Amino acid sequence: MTASFEPICEKCEELIQPYLDRELSEAERLEAEGHLAGCGYCSERYRFEVSLRQYVRQACCQEEMSPELKAKLASLRTPLDD
Amino acid sequence: MAEAETEARRLATEARDRVRFEEEVLGLADQVFRVARRLVSTREEAEDLVQETYARAFRSWRSYTPGTNLRAWLMRILTNLNIDRGRRQQRAPDMQPMEEGDYFLYNRLEETSGPAAEERIVERLSQDSIVEALANVPHDFRDAIVLVDIGDFSYQEAAQILDVPIGTVMSRLHRGRRILKGELAEAAVGEES
Numbered sequence: 001m002t003a004s005f006e007p008i009c010e011k012c013e014e015l016i017q018p019y020l021d022r023e024l025s026e027a028e029r030l031e032a033e034g035h036l037a038g039c040g041y042c043s044e045r046y047r048f049e050v051s052l053r054q055y056v057r058q059a060c061c062q063e064e065m066s067p068e069l070k071a072k073l074a075s076l077r078t079p080l081d082d
Numbered sequence: 083m084a085e086a087e088t089e090a091r092r093l094a095t096e097a098r099d100r101v102r103f104e105e106e107v108l109g110l111a112d113q114v115f116r117v118a119r120r121l122v123s124t125r126e127e128a129e130d131l132v133q134e135t136y137a138r139a140f141r142s143w144r145s146y147t148p149g150t151n152l153r154a155w156l157m158r159i160l161t162n163l164n165i166d167r168g169r170r171q172q173r174a175p176d177m178q179p180m181e182e183g184d185y186f187l188y189n190r191l192e193e194t195s196g197p198a199a200e201e202r203i204v205e206r207l208s209q210d211s212i213v214e215a216l217a218n219v220p221h222d223f224r225d226a227i228v229l230v231d232i233g234d235f236s237y238q239e240a241a242q243i244l245d246v247p248i249g250t251v252m253s254r255l256h257r258g259r260r261i262l263k264g265e266l267a268e269a270a271v272g273e274e275s
Contacts, residue, residue, distance in 0.1 A: 060120050061116050069115070077108075
């Protein structure tokens with residue numbers, strides 16, 4: 001499997017995170033998409049990175065703010081007649 | 083008389099602006115809490131931090147320029163307060179092996195438990211282990227990850243919030259995500275055995 005890993009995949013690996021962050025230049029974005037479309041090795045790993053991001057986000061955003069805290073924050077507002 | 087009227091109008095405008103500002107800020111509370119919760123270790127700490135952030139934001143509302151990025155302005159207060167709270171005790175980040183690439187976690191999970199659809203491989207990690215792994219990432223790196231991956235801020239916004247150059251955000255993200263993956267790989271191996 002690693003035998004299919006070429007220098008161009010290394011470049012693609014570097015581009016994947018900023019690609020997911022939508023922070024690539026137009027030229028880099030096209031380069032990454034072009035490579036991903038034709039390379040099974042990188043596209044498998046790309047799909048994993050996408051799911052990982054979603055999974056981390058889901059795991060880390062489970063706790064909701066309590067209604068008590070919400071009420072407390074609202075009570076910190078400046079009174080209108082101040 | 084005219085002066086008194088002008089002053090009354092000015093005060094009325096200011097009161098209206100302030101109310102609008104406070105409402106907008108309160109509307110962001112859930113997002114602020116989610117970020118705060120991952121920046122600190124416990125729920126209580128996160129609640130204190132959010133409260134302090136709001137108290138300060140309401141006090142210094144005049145320093146916010148209407149029309150600019152309110153979410154980033156608020157988050158900057160939050161991260162500054164968090165740093166002020168003296169969170170400096172932590173292990174040195176360079177203890178982590180950094181030679182692995184970004185594909186490292188996928189390769190490791192695939193190696194240890196066999197092939198599966200890429201989307202399913204991620205489910206080999208428990209949600210608790212993800213929360214714990216993120217908590218183990220040293221603060222500077224974690225701040226960048228939390229702002230970009232949980233707070234949905236751009237690199238540029240994260241740079242403004244943390245008051246560091248954009249290149250620093252990029253390198254902290256890069257390194258931080260690799261540390262996170264290292265932690266996740268360790269957790270996955272631990273769960274296997």
